[in-house]
Amino acid sequence: MTNDLENDHRSLPVVLRPVADELLSSWLVRHAAYYGVTGPFFAKWLRLGTPNLSTLDHRLGLEQVARLSEKLRCDPVTLIAMTFVGATSQSAELICRGRVPQMCRACADRHAREGASGAVPRHWRKAWRVTCPACGAALSDTNERPNTRETLRETSPFGGLWREALAGEAIIERFLRGDCSFELSPFALMRALLVQTWRPFGANGCNPVIGWALGTLIPEFDELARPIKRRINHAAVASLPISFRPALLAGLSRAIADPAVLNAIRDETILRGRRAFERLREQARIDAHAAAKSHPT
């Protein structure tokens, strides 16, 4: 099949149909596999200037767009829509890099039946999704539970908060679509909810233990997060283990539905945590205001 790639002045003889919402790197990797070459070899043949196809999902130059649209007979707008290049800086922070953290097993089975085995849609990298926008199924954790067919709804210790988690997911999608009714940006609020604090512990209440702002709303969060405290970081929401995501989305939906709960959270968040929480709460207000101005009704 490599003969097909020898004449580099032509378009590819066969261009594979992308699956719904497919990531550009996934589509390119499937082409490389189809022509029996490695990803870096394919990138070199395309003269993309990088051997790493996954970088194109986040940064795509005009020359690269021109090369790809010529070789894959695809219009530039469609190509750019297969990446995260147009993401706002806030939502870009919630795009998971590295290994794909989640998948829709129903869609993966369908891709395999349709000859697109291994295809990765964009939403499998979005750190605010718990369901698949293509078929509505709950997503599955591919990092901690790679071999189970169970979904996050069954494997997350916060599966009982599913209904509220769905509300949180819908809030973020509405905000991204330009809904101007928000007083607080859900992105900054998610960060605020992951701010670290201290909680009194023990019979005399004097021994402090680590906690998080979200633990005021969902006390089990503190308990379950303590053993993995290094992985809970308000500056890196995308790295929150996916099994904790339903709790964060549920907390977000409560804070958006009733912003007064943020006062209770602030009162129970102490020391440096309180300052960080207040700063992010103010940021949420400023960001929502700015978003409303950029999407006038």
Ligand SMILES: [Zn+2]
């Ligand atoms: Zn699906």
